[in-house]
Amino acid sequence: MAPPNDPTSNFPHSLPSKNISDCLITVSSGKLTVKGVVILSDIPRNVFFTPFSKFPISSDASPAVVKRVESRAHMGGFLGFDKAEEPLSDRLTNSLGKFIGREFVSIFRFKTWWSTMWVGTTGSDIQMETQWVMLNVPEIGMYAVIVPVIEGSFRSALSPGADGHVMICAESGSSRIRASSFGSIAYVHVGENPYTLMKEAYSAIRVHLNTFRLLEEKTVPSLVDKFGWCTWDAFYLTVDPIGIWHGVKEFSDGGVSPRFIIIDDGWQSINIDGQDPDADAKNLVLGGTQMTARLYRFEECEKFRRYKGGSMTGPNAPTFDPKRPKMLIAKAIEVEHAEKEFDKAALSGATDLSSYQMKVTKLKKELDAMFGKDDDKEAVPVLGCNDCSCKRAVENSGMKAFARDLRGTFKGLDDIYVWHALCGAWGGVRPGSTHLDSKVIPCKLSPGLDGTMSDLAVVKIIEGGIGLVDPSQADDLYDSMHSYLAGVGITGVKVDVIHDLEYVSEEYGGRVEIAKAYYGGLTKSLSKNFKGTGLISSMQQCNDFFFLGTRQISIGRVGDDFWFQDPNGDPMGVYWLQGVHMIHCAYNSMWMGQIIQPDWDMFQSDHLCAKFHAGSRAICGGPVYVSDSVGGHDFELIKKLVYPDGTIPRCQHFALPTRDCLFKNPLFDSKTILKIWNFNMFGGVIGAFNCQGAGWDPEERRIRGHSECYKPTSVSVHVTDIEWDQTPDSVTMGTAAEYAVYLNQAGQIFLTDIKSDPIQITIEPSSFEILTFVPVTTIGPAATRFAPIGLTNMFNGGGAIQELVYGGAAVKMRVKGGGKLLAYSSAPPMSCSVNGADAIFSWSSDRKLTVDLTWVEDDGGISNVAYHF
DSSP: OBOOOOBOSSSOOBOOOTTGGGOSEEEETTEEEETTEEEEBSOBTTEEEEEGGGSOOOOOSOHHHHHHHHHTGGGEEEEEEEOTTSOOBSEEEEEEEEOEEEEEEEEEESSSSOEEEEEEEEGGGOOTTEEEEEEEEGGGTEEEEEEEOEETTEEEEEEEBGGGEEEEEEEOSSTTOOBSEEEEEEEEEEESSHHHHHHHHHHHHHHHHOSSOOGGGSOOOGGGGBEEEESHHHHGGGOOHHHHHHHHHHHHHTTOOOSEEEEOTTOEEEEOTTSOTTSOOOSOOSTTTTTTOEEEEEEEOHHHHTOBTTTTTSTTOOOOOTHHHHHHHHHHHHHHHHHHHHHHHHHTTOSOOHHHHHHHHHHHHHHHHHHOOOTTSOOOOOTTOOOHHHHHHHHTBHHHHHHHHHHHHSTTOOEEEEEEETTBSTTBBOTTSSSSOEEEEOOOOOGGGGGSOOOHHHHHHHHHOEEEEOGGGHHHHHHHHHHHHHHTTOOEEEEEOGGGGGGSOGGGTOHHHHHHHHHHHHHHHHHHHSTTTOEEEOSOOSHHHHHHSOSSOOEEEOSOOOOSSOTTOOTTHHHHHHHHHHHHHHHHHHHHTTTSEEEOOOBOTTSTTHHHHHHHHHTSSSOEEEOOOTTOOOHHHHTTTOOTTSBOOOOSSOOEEOHHHHTSOTTTSSSOOEEEEEEETTEEEEEEEOOOSEEEETTTTEEEEOGGGOSOEEEEEOGGGSOGGGSHHHHGGGGOSOEEEEETTTTEEEEEOTTSOOEEEEEOTTOEEEEEEEEOEEETTTTEEEEEEEETTSTTGGGGEEEEEEETTEEEEEEESSEEEEEEESSOOSEEEETTEEOOEEEOTTOEEEEEEOOOGGGTTEEEEEEEO
16 A cells, blocks of 8 residues: 555645535545535645536437536536656556545455445555445435545546545556646546435546546447347357257257357357467367467458358258256366466476476366367358359358358348457457457556455466557457458447556557547447447456446446356355445446446356356346357246347336445445336336345455355345436436335235335345335325336236326326237226227236237337226
């Protein structure tokens, strides 16, 4: 920890401004205060504050955004610091002041790529690489957020200091790019609502930096409303066309056709330094084995190029053994464990490593034998050949033919995405293999990453370096990849490994400048080749991506990977890692959701915690997709999330943690249940998830289990936990005098209002409850109280109601989906009709009114339901 700078009280802490008296935030006498309440104290004399209104606005933001920012300018401003008396540096650290005994919630990078939540009560509790911190100020019913930002060629992050101090580190990533002072290196904003606060803060930063756009300014890809399948956990690097085909077919046969697929890592043409520069790396299986490999051509690898059009639709279509990927993966895991034993022995100082090496060699030979030889397989002509027969062969083979056959056979398949790393492949682009200027750059980690978790990906990338295409050719790199993919029928990409740019920025003007070049090229290519929306960002949870790379990108991952078990072998990790994943997603959405559509990632429908994940995906507000192995499905579970046409009843907002969870620890305090809120068109939802059992350990610098916390836990849920004022459409629902509440898992329904006692629930570990709150309306001459709940056979049944009209003594609804439609009704209706025909309904003494709906494909699964009272 760096010591704080010497505080003093006789230095001017703010620049002169005619608007300074209007700002709620003041800095004087070494204190930052809001309405007389001290937020930070012992502020060093070289730190100063400038109200937002002091900065001129020159932004391409929409008029609505600019107007909103201007109207709230008095709520925020920038902190800067001056070290003019010290030598210029590429990495400057300074205290912003201290706080002790004040609750905070924050987001920090626990790996290069991934961020998660952390809470505490003092500046010294903050973790390295913190992206923002929100302070609770209950004395005046307010909250304050501090967001480190970008200034010039420097990006910044917060870190812990001694004695409660909050440190800020500004770094360029290049020893050639140096500075001594900053005028606006951190933004501070205050407000009475924590969710509005985050929206206002990131809106102000958007207008100030003018380098990114907010989610509200962009269009999201259509897949957010659909169900999909990702190939990663199903095959890892063994993915091939035959396996993909059988996977999609199995979903279709099971009644839940995916509307999009993501062909993950394993389709590219990559090889390893020292091997044949014109041939694919052989027999790769697990993630890690490919991380030193480099892209050597933009087209698909040989196993995809060999695909012949129509081969899967004819009478002699090749079969697929679903056991084969599992066998290969199991053997590859043996190899990985043997290599770890070798490394451990070497580190221990063992002098004779021959037995370890023999074991590794033996297992690798066994793995190669399982793959078999492919010398007798017919190859297709190399792209670019001018011979007519070659052109016909290329047209009817490879990725183009495969994508065409998939769409031709599986009619609902709208999108086919493929994976690639930001620099091309994990190891970049192989020098001399393409028309681009690429060279292998050794990797250098910033000191801030020393406080993060050990990561195999980082170790492997450092081992091999990155084949970096010169940033001046970033436009060409992405257009070369994407124009080819678009031409063969690929509609989007999942871009991964985004933050390795900061490892190789020394020669290229630093991390901000290299990021601008690469993200600029990616933005142009996305607009040109994928309709401006066809990109999912991943491994990107650091502020320079969000501040520099999201002018066009509108969707991205908000959690670490779905781990079906602890990669370190802890059997408890099968369970506790699942709760950790939900915490990542829920709290990261607080800031990422201002800029991109949060994507909660895939999961496996046959996992031990599959239902737990499914419940969260149902109300997360983003796409739903799985990574099931062929033959490994729970179709009944999937159907609680997905309509037969592959669309989903998606919530209207992105899910966020409730206020009473913000400054708590839902992972290992033994008492806090994660609650997330969201909206449907005609009601609100609360999901309560028992995530207790694991969390970040600052001493061990890893996420570890807390089995003592893995137990049933009680929670209180109230209708006011839903933030009804966060969207224009939900405001009116928040003023209802009474609500019907339905507990999806318990099957209970009853009435509540804002004065009612909270609902008390006890939730088992790795379990959940979803509560739907719907305003009650009084209708008809008998003053019947009525509230439509939705389809009880779906986790987010309220999302199935697409239209609702009250008129006189009638209620009319348009409902998508088949199953049992539930409503609260204080009395039975006189009649019910579905699609104009009389329908049999059921009404019980506990006020449950139900009618069965049938999915009719020709009507798009829509039923017109009418009740008359």
